[in-house]
Amino acid sequence: MRYLPLTESDRGAMLAAIGASSVDDLFRDVPAEARLARALDLPNHAGEMEVERRLSALAAPNMTAGSVPFFLGAGVYRHHIPAAVDALIQRGEFLTSYTPYQPEVSQGTLQYLFEFQTQVALITGMEVANASMYDGATACAEAAAMACRITRRPEVLLSGSLHPHYRAVTATALQHTGHRIEELAPDPVGIEDLMGRIGGDTACVVVQNPSFFGGLRDLAALAAACRAEGALLVVAVAEPVSLGLLKSPGAMGADIVIAEGQSLGVGLSFGGPGLGLFATREKYVRQMPGRLAGQTVDADGRRGWVLTLSTREQHIRREKATSNICTNSGLCALAFSIHMTLLGEQGFRRLARINHAAAAKLAARLRAIPRVRVLARRFFNEFALLLPTAAAPVVEELAARRILAGVPASRFYPDFPELADVLLVAATETATESDMDALAAGLAEVLK
Amino acid sequence: MTGYRDGHRGILLEEPLIFEQDSPGCSGVDLPEVEGAEDTLDGLLREGPIGLPDLAEPSVVRHYTRLSQKNFGIDSVFYPLGSCTMKHNPRLNERMARLPGFADIHPFQPETTVQGALALIDECARWLKTLTGMPAIAMSPAAGAHGELCGLMTIRAALDARGEARRRVLVPESAHGTNPASAAACGYMVDSVPANARGRVDLAALKAKLGPDVAAFMLTNPNTCGLFEDEILEIAAAVHAAGAFFYCDGANFNAIVGRVRIADLGADVMHINLHKTFSTPHGGGGPGAGPTVLSHALAPYAPLPLVIHDAGGLRLVEHPLDPALRATGAAPLGRLKGYHGQFGTFVRALAYMMSHGADGLLQASSDAVLAANYLLAELSGDLTPSYPGPCMHEALIDDRFLKDTGATTLDIAKALIDEGFHPMTMYFPLVVHGALLIEPTETESKATLDAFVATLRDIVRRAKSGEGPALREAPHLAPRRRLDETTAARQPQLRWFPPAPAKAAE
Amino acid sequence: MSALYFTKDHEWISVEGDVGTIGITDYAQVHLGDLVFVELPEVGRKIASGKEAAVVESVKAASDVFVPVSGEVIEVNKAVVDKPALVNENPEGAAWLFKLRLADPSELKGLMDRKAYQAYCNTLE
The missing domain is CATH 3.40.640.10 (Type I PLP-dependent aspartate aminotransferase-like (Major domain))
Incomplete structure (x- = not known):
């Protein structure tokens, strides 16, 4: 077996040194009736070529985004990832290291986490950010729990603009801890009354911008309403590229910002792994979940970095920790950070403008199709279309023509018949003119 | 420490933060400019710069390459972190x-x-x-x-x-x-x-x-x-x-x-x-x-x-x-x-499971347990195992062997760094005093295990022969020596800030 | 004339009239190491005997400070919040943590005096 360096003679010599007669002897603490007596129903070992063949056979039938006109978003966005990102994250010193608990031999990881935290704080307009969470949805649940800790209030108000998976994960994660989750109905056109729902029990309002349905809004008034009631404003960002163009959540008065970082550096990968971004005000840092890298000096007075404020975490606080989370999403945070560094200030802002321009162009084209409406007036790179018929079969029909048109809202809200005709369509810098032509022509034809 | 201007040690080079390498006008990507599309977004647009640095691709690649060189990884060193299973990662x-x-x-x-x-x-x-x-x-x-x-x-x-x-x-x-x-x-x-x-x-x-x-x-x-x-x-x-x-x-x-x-x-x-x-x-x-x-x-x-x-x-x-x-x-x-x-x-x-198959997975767990017991046996003369064997895939040792040496579990671990090994897990589990938890995994050769044993024994003997206090200075050869975690926690600096602008000339 | 008591959780309480001043012992600060963070209760909070009132943290450990007797917090020592190192320097003096108006001074009965506490610490070594 190619991954096992011990030889038979090594094994013999090691057993002799131990004073054991066989490896089975080392397992003598396992009760006899619990030992596996027969072979498992699994194949035996296989060479690289064989494994590659078998897995390639599973990969081959999938319709890849890059091979067709592709317009899916709904929280996961396809962007061009510079070649350097993947080359760098595959360096063994990044790929095969552990959590940087030994700072003397982990300065590489710690420094990029410090840089990552700074980048996240800058783009969200917040004071501090952590070293990342599992994904946007779990970060959202953690933000809600954090707001309840800070305000000592039980109620979490989830906007209808919030991604349905973020809503579901938050409701699931907080179901046993004395929290109350109030969910507003899905809100494709941005008319819900959140402010009227904030009360003395409200720990936080969680709102997404751009909305799950693509719409944009200024959150300053909502932030003021939260402040007036002593509640916190949590802003979710499912498409971080939007932050290159739009006013940051921090500038609009957010107390906690969570985001999905997958758009930058990570790729689609069928939705996982991604990475959760988590930023807040400095005064709340001790209530923040997740790892933090901080700057300090070494014994020679040289600048260096360590994991810090660990007393918030489970390995020290156990059942009193801010969260049960142990890992961050280190390698994805690295990919995000490298991509962001390659973009820089100018590139990030330009990328955002290109995305918006692409979506605006696509919206204009689709709006021209008879009986098709664009629901949001103002959007970033994704918008909801109202079709004259159910969206799901249309998407299937277009997929059969090798066009991945978008995501039908019914996939998330089968219990809301009024959303059956709603289709989410996203256009990033990867959408070409001919892709857009293909979608417009295909959609017009299917709707005929 | 050295006479060289930037304090470089060998091929480990000092590397500033990306924010300290901002070079406006450079970019790591080539993207076309678009105009006018955001007309509808009045009042929602970002005002003022974000503060991200601009670097060309070569600078970015060099930055992260240099950072990577400050890390230990399984690819480069034996990494026997107990409870973490740091085994070879097949490409x-x-x-x-x-x-x-x-x-x-x-x-x-x-x-x-x-x-x-x-x-x-x-x-x-x-x-x-x-x-x-x-x-x-x-x-x-x-x-x-x-x-x-x-x-x-x-x-x-x-x-x-x-x-x-x-x-x-x-x-x-x-x-x-x-x-x-x-x-x-x-x-x-x-x-x-x-x-x-x-x-x-x-x-x-x-x-x-x-x-x-x-x-x-x-x-x-x-x-x-x-x-x-x-x-x-x-x-x-x-x-x-x-x-x-x-x-x-x-x-x-x-x-x-x-x-x-x-x-x-x-x-x-x-x-x-x-x-x-x-x-x-x-x-x-x-x-x-x-x-x-x-x-x-x-x-x-x-x-x-x-x-x-x-x-x-x-x-x-x-x-x-x-x-x-x-x-x-x-x-x-x-x-x-x-x-x-x-x-x-x-x-x-x-991919990993298919590569091993049922037979390979059994061999892997067998080798993992064999390697841990081998370390336990080889180290028991100089160190103090907490419990008699057989152990499973990791060996637990406590700090009784360090009594009166002036050295702690932490010092032993940090001394291993200078010898080219990643430390074992320390101070976990909490049920024994000064725990050292060593998990070799199945992907280490006997030669590596033997080198680790020889090195660890040598460090322990040094501690026992009066060099205990000196071990408190380790590591010497890592990119950084011991870091001040107290200051990091007392005055948290969790992000970079631009240096305060120099006072304008009068 | 004040009376000084100690707990098995390594807090001390110095009582004068119906006001108790609470801190952590020298033994506690030695075992926690350099303190980096202290969180104190709000003035006015009523705390029942045996409940957590404050938190002291070093880099690698966090420890709750329990109140040995019920009472209402009437004053906290902001100096230790600003400079947790004070607790390492003078735990049983200037680095007191908070003051309680005692609800029931009879609860002091079960606590140790300095000699008994010293003996208790010796059993822990």
Whole structure:
């Protein structure tokens, strides 16, 4: 077996040194009736070529985004990832290291986490950010729990603009801890009354911008309403590229910002792994979940970095920790950070403008199709279309023509018949003119 | 230390922050300029600069390359971190995860266009169920602690369905901190169970604590002292007799893969750390994955999404109103993760499992246990093992051997760095004093193990012969010497800020 | 004339009239190491005997400070919040943590005096 360096003679010599007669002897603490007596129903070992063949056979039938006109978003966005990102994250010193608990031999990881935290704080307009969470949805649940800790209030108000998976994960994660989750109905056109729902029990309002349905809004008034009631404003960002163009959540008065970082550096990968971004005000840092890298000096007075404020975490606080989370999403945070560094200030802002321009162009084209409406007036790179018929079969029909048109809202809200005709369509810098032509022509034809 | 201007040591070069290398006018990407599209966004547009630095691609590549060189990784050094299973990360796994058919597909494409991806999840699930002997699995948890939460939530859902409001979870005092933290996140009170003199669960104490208000007992097996719980069947029977569930923490699954199925130990649920046992890389702290196997009693409560077979092939159950759930009587506890779990990690784990096969996985766990026992035997003359062997996949040593040397566990660990080894896990588990927990894994050669033994013995002998206080200065040769964690915590600096502008000339 | 008592959780309480001043012992600060963070209760909070009132943290450990007797917090020592190192320097003096108006001074009965506490610490070594 190619991954096992011990030889038979090594094994013999090691057993002799131990004073054991066989490896089975080392397992003598396992009760006899619990030992596996027969072979498992699994194949035996296989060479690289064989494994590659078998897995390639599973990969081959999938319709890849890059091979067709592709317009899916709904929280996961396809962007061009510079070649350097993947080359760098595959360096063994990044790929095969552990959590940087030994700072003397982990300065590489710690420094990029410090840089990552700074980048996240800058783009969200917040004071501090952590070293990342599992994904946007779990970060959202953690933000809600954090707001309840800070305000000592039980109620979490989830906007209808919030991604349905973020809503579901938050409701699931907080179901046993004395929290109350109030969910507003899905809100494709941005008319819900959140402010009227904030009360003395409200720990936080969680709102997404751009909305799950693509719409944009200024959150300053909502932030003021939260402040007036002593509640916190949590802003979710499912498409971080939007932050290159739009006013940051921090500038609009957010107390906690969570985001999905997958758009930058990570790729689609069928939705996982991604990475959760988590930023807040400095005064709340001790209530923040997740790892933090901080700057300090070494014994020679040289600048260096360590994991810090660990007393918030489970390995020290156990059942009193801010969260049960142990890992961050280190390698994805690295990919995000490298991509962001390659973009820089100018590139990030330009990328955002290109995305918006692409979506605006696509919206204009689709709006021209008879009986098709664009629901949001103002959007970033994704918008909801109202079709004259159910969206799901249309998407299937277009997929059969090798066009991945978008995501039908019914996939998330089968219990809301009024959303059956709603289709989410996203256009990033990867959408070409001919892709857009293909979608417009295909959609017009299917709707005929 | 050195006479060189920037303090370089050998090929390890000092590297400033990206923010200190801002070079306006440079860019690492070539993107076309577009104009005028944001006319409709009045009042919503960002005002003023963000503050991100601009660098050209060569500077970026050099920056991250230099950073990487300041890290130890499994690729470069022996990395015997106990309870972390730092084994070789095969590059085939990486290549497979990057096949466009896996890497370039969207989670919300029509299921007809991703049948191969769903088959991959299903196949990965089949391997994990077969290796554990368990009938069901929740694939979506993102990491071990997330799997713990998933497992405890299924337990709570099953108890709620029975109408039993049990409120206490028992956890051994030697447990990982995630166990009590996960139990608390599930709304349970945590009650700690002591260990016996043999480093295992004190069965009598456990029985005394079991009662009608206990929801579950969480146990890592092999346990965090690296020992197999030899009374596991009695433990499982006692837990079940009390009407509670038996949660097995799979952190140490690497010791028994292919040899012992946790179903045969009486477990009701176990999370599997794919990044440990199945070598999807640790990546400097994630992403991991924590699929959680479930018994028949807990299976109906598995969180969404589920992958099922139906007439049209494989499909996803993503919504609680899906008719397929009604048909089977399943009552998912909700959703724990966006999308469909850590798909890219599943690809890597399956590539690993297929490469080993049933025979290779058994050989791997056998070699892991053999290597740990070899280290335990070779080190027992100079160091002080906490418990007699055999151990499982990791060897636990405490700091009695350092008595009166002036050196601590920490000093020994830091001295290893100068010798080209990553330290072992220190001060965990908490049940022995000054713990050193050494997990070699199966992917180290005997020559590496021997070199580690010789080095560690040498350090210990130095400590015992009066050099203890000198070891407090280690490491000397790492990119940084010991870092001041007290100052870092007292005055947290968690991000970079631009230097204050120099005072304008008068 | 004040009376000084100690707890098994390594807190001290100095009582004068119906006001108790509470801090952690020298033994506690030695074992925690360099303190980096202190969190104190709000003035006016009523705390029942045996409940957590404050938190002291070093880099690698966090420890709850329990109140040995019930009472209402009437004053906290802001100096230790600003400079946790004070607790390491003078734990049983200037680095007191907070003052309580005692609800029931009879609860002091079960506590140790300095000699008994010293003996208790010796058993822990």
